[in-house]
Amino acid sequence: MDEGDAVPPLDGFDMLAVMGGPMDVWQEEIHSWLAPEKAAIRRWVRELGRPYLGICLGHQLLADALGGKVGLMRQSEVGLADVELTMEGRNDRLFAGVEPKIRTLQWHGAEVQSLPEGAEILASNQACAVQAMRVGPNAYGFQYHMEITERTVDDWARIPEYKASLERAMGSEEAEKLAAAVAPNLAEFRNTARRINDNFFSAPA
Numbered sequence: 001m002d003e004g005d006a007v008p009p010l011d012g013f014d015m016l017a018v019m020g021g022p023m024d025v026w027q028e029e030i031h032s033w034l035a036p037e038k039a040a041i042r043r044w045v046r047e048l049g050r051p052y053l054g055i056c057l058g059h060q061l062l063a064d065a066l067g068g069k070v071g072l073m074r075q076s077e078v079g080l081a082d083v084e085l086t087m088e089g090r091n092d093r094l095f096a097g098v099e100p101k102i103r104t105l106q107w108h109g110a111e112v113q114s115l116p117e118g119a120e121i122l123a124s125n126q127a128c129a130v131q132a133m134r135v136g137p138n139a140y141g142f143q144y145h146m147e148i149t150e151r152t153v154d155d156w157a158r159i160p161e162y163k164a165s166l167e168r169a170m171g172s173e174e175a176e177k178l179a180a181a182v183a184p185n186l187a188e189f190r191n192t193a194r195r196i197n198d199n200f201f202s203a204p205a
Contacts, residue, residue, distance in 0.1 A: 001033040007040040015051045016044050018058030020145070022161035024072075024110050025057070025064040038065035045139045052139035053200060056108055059133070059141030066116035066135060073128065076109035078169035080181060083131040083144060089122035094140060094199050098192060103185055104131075104144035107156065109165055111143065140200070146193040148186065153179040 001007070010016070018041065028034045042065045045052055054062045060070045085100045102123065112130040115121070122140075123132035131143045145152070156162040157175070166175045 001037060002031065007036050010040060010044055010048065013050075015053070016041070018052070018054045018061055019147075020056035020058065020107075022159060023057070025060050025070045034061075037061065041065040045135060049136065050138060051200070052135075052141075054139075054141040055147060056143060056145060059143050060110060060112060062135060062139060062141040063112040063114075063116055063119070063130075063133070066119075068112055068116035068119065069114040070110055071113045073109055073111050075127070076165055076169045077106040077127040078108070078166050079106060079174075079178060080104070080185065081106045081125060081127065081144075083123045083125045085123050086121050088120045088134075089132065092120075092122055092134060094134070094196055095122065096199050097195050102144075102192060103188055104146070105148050105152075105182060105185075105189070106144050107162065107165065108143060112141075146189060146196065148182065148189045148193075150183070150186065153182055 018037075023031050023034070025034065038061060041052070041061055044050055045062070045066060052062065064070045081104055083102050083104055085095055085098070085102070089095050090100055106127075108128075111128045112133065115130065115133065116135055119133050119135045121130055121133055125131055128143055133141050135141070157166060166178065170178065
């Protein structure tokens with residue numbers, strides 16, 4: 001979409017996944033495609049009622065598109081951090097078989113500050129109250145990253161906006177150590193992501 005492609009007709013699809021990016025949800029003047037993307041998300045969730053999965057920016061776009069509020073954090077959250085499932089999260093089908101404390105990789109300077117109508121907080125921590133949420137029966141957003149591979153930290157550190165946020169949050173010396181710190185957690189990340197993925201795709205639409 002940032003290269004000019006339009007949102008395709010949605011009716012023929014079963015699931016919508018919206019991933020991350022270095023832009024913010026309110027930067028529509030800079031990134032004009034954000035407005036039609038939000039409109040597509042709104043129609044997908046509110047009108048079509050089909051399964052939605054948003055990660056980081058995709059989580060924030062879900063909130064913003066449906067009437068919630070997204071804003072800058074007082075301090076960016078970048079690096080390894082734990083999140084805790086709320087009571088709603090522990091009872092949600094998406095987290096069946098997932099431990100209530102989840103080790104995560106964080107890389108964000110904005111957060112969902114108020115929920116859209118019909119939303120429930122599923123996971124939280126002290127740095128960011130809305131780490132995961134569900135809107136209605138089928139739309140899920142995750143502020144943290146579960147799509148981590150061996151290459152993720154190095155790949156993202158090559159993106160100027162991501163590298164700047166990493167160094168602001170951790171300092172250049174600690175930022176250089178992040179990939180090594182993430183490596184021992186990859187198996188746990190993968191197992192948790194696989195469980196959530198399986199739950200997502202086995203859930204009734």
